[in-house]
Amino acid sequence: MSKKRGLSLDEKREKMLEIFYESQNFFLLKELEKLGPKKGVISQSVKDVVQSLVDDDLVAKDKIGTSVYFWSLPSCAGNQLRNVHRKLESDLQSGKKRLSELVDQCDTLKKGREESDEREEALGELKAIELKHKELKDEMGQYADNDPAAFEEMKTAIEVAHAAANRWTDNIFTLRQWCSNNFPEAKEQLEHMYKEVGITDDFDYLELSTVLPGTIGNQMAEGNP
Template identity: 75%
Template sequence: MSKKRGLSLDEKREKMLQIFYESQDFFLLKELEKLGPRKGVISQSVKDVVQSLVDDDLVSKEKIGTSVYFWSLPSCAGNQEEREEALAKLKAIELKHKELKDEMLQYADNDPAAFEAMKNAIDDAHAAANRWTDNIFTLRQWCSNNFPQAKEQLENLYKEVGMTDDFDYLELSPAPLSSVID
């Protein structure tokens, strides 16, 4: 007596795909379990084989009401191959984009927009420093006017915190910017 060898999983998958491609129809699982043995796939393994095809996007599955329908058209297989090619191209393009983005970061110091932003930041910082200087002069004047008897003590406090006689507004010199441009 010779034992009959069963089909491998790949062979079962091919046989089930043939059922879909030949009929180009929609099936319930029960219908597939009846058609499977005609192609050599035992009915007990049809559910697992069809699920593996669904997992690999070779067969579509949709629940409509209480029923679950399965289908696959020959054009879907072609679309799947095209999709894989498109995904591979997309991945290559994304990789190239990342490489170019990294290269752009190397040249960020020479970016005119970044230079203009630095220039604006310098102007803003200069204005803020002079605004604080103005606030300090206003506070010193207020303290001198309201506490004339403590003027000498206040002058000593100012010197302790670093406000010497040469404390004054900042002048913005164009020299640092021109040296960056050259």
């Protein structure tokens, strides 16, 4: 024997509305929870079903004293449905008006764009111009290295890197001096460690002209653009 199917939410809402319409009375929630099962709505779901009806303005709810009462009359539901119908009608008319405006706008935009030899020729010229613009843009990109603005950015970046490198060089010299002063007996071990990490006898501060050899390096060292 197949198990009886439970009511859907819409069916539960209809059943609860029947309770209100048949009695046309005011109810407390606990009273509705007792009446619900008689209509096939389990008491545990009555509260949520009734609240959904309240949210849709199909059931009224008000607190009187310390108690909360629920009620709904067929006339109230009819008024609610009429309000919904009027709103839908208004939305429909607005939609039709907007559609008409878009059709008119589309027709206006089509004017002057009819297929013709002149239009095809103009489109061809436009495409050729766009292609030429792209070629020129790509060509300009090849000369970006000679751009004065790009050169200034590179110059600034090199100066910052140069200052940072010499700052760390100064820190290394300071650390070496500190180690020599505090661990004189470990001089050989320290020298061996320095060589292992690349701090050799020719380790020294960087000159700006050696960072970027050539004309650009000389210009930067002299402070010339």
